Amino acid sequence: MxxxxxxxxxxxxxxxxxTCDLEQCKGACCIEGDSGAPLAPGEPELLEQDYPRYRDFLPPDHRNVIENKGFSLVDSDGDVVTPLVLDRQCAYSYYDDQGILKCAVEKAWNEGYLNFRKPLSCHLFxxxxxxxxxxxxxxxxxxxxxxxxxxxxxxxxxxxxxxxxxxxxxxxxxxxxxxxxxxxxxxxxx
Ligand code: SF4
Structure with a gap:
C-alpha cells in the first residue's frame, strides 16, 4: 500500500x-450489484436540483422510481445510494441505441446542460x-x-x-x- x-x-x-470497454461489457456496472451506487454528501441534493436538466434522458419507469422513491435511499448497510429499478438497474441509467447502459446525468453533462458530471463513486469505479x-x-x-x-x-x-x-x-x-x-x-x- x-x-x-x-x-x-x-x-x-x-x-x-x-480501460473500460463499453462495447464488450455493455455498461454492466449500472445494473449489477446488490444496491445502488454510493452517493457522497451533497450529491443527492445535486441530483435533485439538476433533475429537470437530465430527466428527459431517462425512460418513464426510471422517472417514476425517482419521483416516488426519491433521489437517494439508505441501503441495508446504512449507505446512501442511488435508487434502483426492479431492485437491479440504477434509476439514473438508460440504454443507448447500441444497447449499452449509460448514465443520464453524464449525458446531460456531456451536452452542456449541467456542471455535475455524475456521482463520484461511479466515476471512480x-x-x-x-x-x-x-x-x-x-x-x-x-x-x-x-x-x-x-x-x-x-x-x-x-x-x-x-x-x-x-x-x-x-x-x-x-x-x-x-x-x-x-x-x-x-x-x-x-
Ligand atoms: S467499470 Fe463498468 S463500464 Fe467499466 S469495464 Fe467495468 S462494467 Fe464496464
Whole structure:
C-alpha cells in the first residue's frame, strides 16, 4: 500500500491495467450489484436540483422510481445510494441505441446542460474509496463484469491509476495526483 495524504492506496492501482470497454461489457456496472451506487454528501441534493436538466434522458419507469422513491435511499448497510429499478438497474441509467447502459446525468453533462458530471463513486469505479475516521482506503474491486476492461487495459498497457486520473483528481486534487504519479514511477522502476 502507498500512503498519500489521508489516502491509503492499494498496490493494485499500480499493478493492474484497465480501460473500460463499453462495447464488450455493455455498461454492466449500472445494473449489477446488490444496491445502488454510493452517493457522497451533497450529491443527492445535486441530483435533485439538476433533475429537470437530465430527466428527459431517462425512460418513464426510471422517472417514476425517482419521483416516488426519491433521489437517494439508505441501503441495508446504512449507505446512501442511488435508487434502483426492479431492485437491479440504477434509476439514473438508460440504454443507448447500441444497447449499452449509460448514465443520464453524464449525458446531460456531456451536452452542456449541467456542471455535475455524475456521482463520484461511479466515476471512480472499479476503484472504491472507503472513508474511515483518520484515513481513506482506496481499493480496486476486481469483479467479473469488468473482465473486458482488464483485457482492453492490458492491450493498450493503461495502468488503472492512470485510467482514473480525472476522477482521482476530482476527489483529491492535482497535487495529490502528482504524488500518485511519483509513487507509480518508483514502484515501476526496474
Ligand atoms: S467499470 Fe467495468 S462494467 Fe463498468 S463500464 Fe467499466 S469495464 Fe464496464
Amino acid at each position: 502507498v500512503e498519500i495524504g489521508k489516502a491509503i492506496v492499494s498496490l493494485d492501482l499500480f499493478r493492474e491495467y484497465f 472499479p476503484v472504491r474509496i472507503t472513508a474511515y475516521r483518520h484515513f481513506d482506503a482506496v481499493n480496486y474491486q476486481k469483479i467479473e463484469i469488468c473482465r473486458p476492461g482488464r483485457e482492453c487495459g492490458k492491450k493498450i498497457r493503461m495502468p488503472l491509476w492512470r485510467f482514473l486520473q480525472v476522477p482521482l483528481t476530482r476527489k483529491y486534487g492535482e497535487e495529490w495526483f502528482a504524488e500518485l504519479q511519483i509513487a507509480a514511477d518508483q514502484i515501476n522502476r526496474p
